[in-house]
Amino acid sequence: MSSRVLGIDIRPGGNFSYIVMNSDGAITADGVANPDELIRVIKRYKPSLVAVDNIREILELGGRFLKRMSKLPSVPQVIQVTRLPDGSEVKMEDLVRKYLGINVGLLTPEETAKYTAELALRGIGSTVKLFENETKIIVKALISTRQGGQSRRRFERNIAIRVRQIVKNITESLNKANLDYDVFYHRDSEGVRSALIIVYADKSIVRRFVKPIKSMDVKVTLEQIISSSIKFLSPNSSYVEASPKSKTRLIVGVDPGIVTGLALMSLDGKVLALFSGRNMSRRRVLSLVYEYGTPIVVATDVSKPSDYVKKLSSMIGAVLYHPERDMQIVEKANIALKLSEKDNVKVKTPHERDALAAAYKAFINYVDKFNKIDEILNELPIQVNSDEVKELVVKGLPIRDALSRVLSRSINQECKTEVIVRNQQQECKCADEVKELKDYVKLLEEKISRLEDENIRLKDEVNRLYTLKYSPPDQSLASKVRLLESRIELETKRIKELNDILNNVKSIIAEALFNNNYAFAVRVNNTGELNQVISRGYLPIMRFQDIASLVDLSKGWSGIVITMDEAGSRAIRQLFKMGITAVPLPKVLALDVNDNIKVIDMNKLSEYVNELKSVLSEVDYDTLENLINEYKIGRKRIQ
Structure with a gap:
């Protein structure tokens, strides 16, 4: 950017007189221009400074003029020459006489434009921070x-x-x-x-x-x-970042975006302010926050905070709070409704609602600790700033350590030892306060000692009750327990032996029954049970329709199967040809032991099998049926 200065002054009707002056005082251009033409002048000559006698002349042009200035390739600084660094304002004519040595009366717009440029080159005035x-x-x-x-x-x-x-x-x-x-x-x-x-x-x-x-x-x-907002700086001075205007600690809820929502809450849960605005930078957010106090928590309503929120909390050394899961709209709406009624605030936009919900969620996260701190401070004999203690706790310090640190600081601040020499004697003005605190500390130490003794007693009682509950009261009972455990082990072993004997007896009985023309039949439900029953010499019982699924016909299995239901003679004959004799239970039942075990009369079984063989030897129904079908087909061909 060049070292040129553009001096301007408004004329009646809204146009401007202007003059472009180099650093050596030479005039490059001058004339009259409307606001749009003035922008083109700035764009053409690229001055580093725009000098005015009153900044209101530019502000009255409205936001459109500043908007166009903001888009210029090089945005010049604006100097109000009539405002001195100490904040006082001086008439233009007085400045011209004092610094330029020219006695003037009422200045014309052209003269004012020229003299503002000259004064700005001499470093007179204050920088107006428009951007x-x-x-x-x-x-x-x-x-x-x-x-x-x-x-x-x-x-x-x-x-x-x-x-x-x-x-x-x-x-x-x-x-x-x-x-x-x-x-x-x-x-x-x-x-x-x-x-x-x-x-x-x-x-x-x-x-x-x-x-x-x-x-x-x-x-x-x-x-x-x-x-x-408009800020004035002395020439060549740097802009100082905003700082908190009070020590009130704040929880700040932020909903960032093209439109950013902002909620400010005190540490007792009171909503102090709500804001929302477009294109809000982090500095703009902080300038709003600092009007109300010092932020110690920055909160968001989503589980993964945006970079904007992370950077904002990092800039001010605040704790970043975010929920474990994203807050739902219904939850945020309920919080906003509750707080708007409690604190009489109006939630105007969804962005303010989300920011408010985030701040409240953060407050709830710390409220138990805050209440504990308030309870402790209410018992202290001196005034302690609870916000200071809460800030340290929020930043990770245990309540006890935070209290100790703030108490020490409070004592040092309230009881700065002012030594007054009186007759070679030194007196401390805070002696009474120190004595009061020492007495209170002694009282607390005694209370702690009593609580520790009580704690030890309670631990002993707990141990005694635990021993009473889970340990035998004497050795005789312990011996009885061990004896019973041994007996249980012996009985378990005995039961196993008896089961083995029982299985052997069953086999012997089955063999005896078989020799005496009787046999056991046992209900089976799957292939495993079928194999087990056959291996023990029993006859299997099943439904007729389950034979195909339980018996592997492809491997040529043969034997007798007791069926629970009747079946057609044709189906029985087909199975018989395959080596499987399906015998209906009612035809051979000798004794119904229970639902799963039956005693079969082997004589009746033998008679049924012989009868089945006799019928099959007389007529082969399948062959006969095939012959009939062939005859019918032949008849149709002849016709």
């Missing part, structure tokens, strides 16, 4: 996808990819330049169509790494961020 040391980079799609028809989705994806790629390129350049920034994407019915990048550096620095772009589909613009 922050922050730059907005706006990436915006220029093509609409609303009329895309069937290809609309594809157009939206392409635009979103294009916007994200440009943002990626910009952020990579900012990272290489080690510049701090935040990124916000804006989504509408057409998807991601724009993005906002707030860079925490002057536009003149940002332009070294990021250039404006205007292509067929996307536009990239850079703007200096306009200050939310």
